[in-house]
Amino acid sequence: MNIDGKLTAQTLRDKLAIEVAEFKSRYKIQPSLTVIIVGDDPASHIYVKNKVKQTQEIGMISNEIKLPIETTENHLLSLLEQLNNDDSVHGILVQLPLPKHIDESAIISAINPDKDVDGFHAMNSGRLFNGEPGALVPCTPQGCVLLAKQHLGKDLSGLHAVVIGRSNIVGKPVAMLLLQENCTVTITHSKTKNLPELCKQADILVAAVGIAKLVKADWVKEGATVIDVGINRITTNEGATKLVGDVDYVEAFEKCGAITPVPGGVGPMTIACLLKNTLAAAKNSLQSR
Numbered sequence: 001m002n003i004d005g006k007l008t009a010q011t012l013r014d015k016l017a018i019e020v021a022e023f024k025s026r027y028k029i030q031p032s033l034t035v036i037i038v039g040d041d042p043a044s045h046i047y048v049k050n051k052v053k054q055t056q057e058i059g060m061i062s063n064e065i066k067l068p069i070e071t072t073e074n075h076l077l078s079l080l081e082q083l084n085n086d087d088s089v090h091g092i093l094v095q096l097p098l099p100k101h102i103d104e105s106a107i108i109s110a111i112n113p114d115k116d117v118d119g120f121h122a123m124n125s126g127r128l129f130n131g132e133p134g135a136l137v138p139c140t141p142q143g144c145v146l147l148a149k150q151h152l153g154k155d156l157s158g159l160h161a162v163v164i165g166r167s168n169i170v171g172k173p174v175a176m177l178l179l180q181e182n183c184t185v186t187i188t189h190s191k192t193k194n195l196p197e198l199c200k201q202a203d204i205l206v207a208a209v210g211i212a213k214l215v216k217a218d219w220v221k222e223g224a225t226v227i228d229v230g231i232n233r234i235t236t237n238e239g240a241t242k243l244v245g246d247v248d249y250v251e252a253f254e255k256c257g258a259i260t261p262v263p264g265g266v267g268p269m270t271i272a273c274l275l276k277n278t279l280a281a282a283k284n285s286l287q288s289r
């Protein structure tokens with residue numbers, strides 16, 4: 001079966017809109033998100049436009065700061081300091097990737113962890129790693145687990161989850177979340193031996209490597225839940241560009257119990273979970289008043 005991420009994301013946004021309205025009427029505060037984008041990468045601009053639109057649609061304030069590609073690291077750092085100290089800003093997000101001359105990890109480290117709605121700051125990774133409450137958890141991994149639970153139910157205990165990919169943004173945090181759900185977790189990557197055999201043992205297979213259609217039907221266990229994080233643009237034989245995941249959807253569909261499509265699977269959940277984190281950051285800010 002197909003797991004509809006677009007619909008699930010819409011349902012989550014509807015729920016969040018109600019919670020935002022309640023928060024506003026109770027505390028007289030409107031949650032706010034500031035998104036910074038540097039340069040003119042077309043895909044990044046589309047993602048940011050969608051973030052701004054969806055933030056506003058659920059009743060939160062959205063500020064977009066567009067900076068030219070020549071922006072220096074120091075300029076970005078001083079802007080972040082200003083936003084960190086601004087009590088009216090609850091969430092701060094710097095769209096990635098940044099231009100080559102800017103050190104991404106220095107920028108991520110400069111965001112106040114309590115406003116880090118991407119959940120990329122080491123303080124939030126540490127909170128997630130330690131299973132501490134109050135962690136802002138990266139959005140795509142949250143989306144993956146919500147979609148897996150939508151198909152499998154709340155309890156993932158004892159299931160074998162195999163994650164392909166070990167990035168700080170998806171692979172590592174999704175593995176931590178699945179471990180928190182009492183899954184037995186295997187993290188695999190480009191140097192893993194016997195990758196197809198390992199994947200074939202997965203009850204939950206999360207593919208986040210960025211290689212178009214890497215995962216074939218014979219990598220998938222009968223009845224498995226397949227979560228495809230890949231967003232790869234390929235050129236078809238007819239010369240058109242097409243978006244495909246890390247999993248060969250058509251092949252895997254026959255074997256698996258359920259699979260997320262690309263587009264319309266994990267992607268839409270990323271932005272919905274960003275909105276969830278922004279509301280959480282606004283709620284957490286009440287504690288420091």
Ligand SMILES: Nc1nc2c(c(=O)[nH]1)N[C@@H](CN(C=O)c1ccc(C(=O)N[C@@H](CCC(=O)O)C(=O)O)cc1)CN2
Nearest residue numbers: 047094095096097118139243263264265266267268270
């Ligand atoms: N600061 C961040 N930068 C980046 C993140 C992030 O979470 N935080 N993730 C990605 C980009 N991204 C959000 O920023 C993102 C990517 C894709 C989608 C999405 O909905 N994709 C659609 C397809 C869209 C298309 O046609 O291109 C889908 O999968 O259905 C949402 C958000 C990297 N940077």
Ligand SMILES: [Mg+2]
Nearest residue numbers: 138139140270
């Ligand atoms: Mg993300």
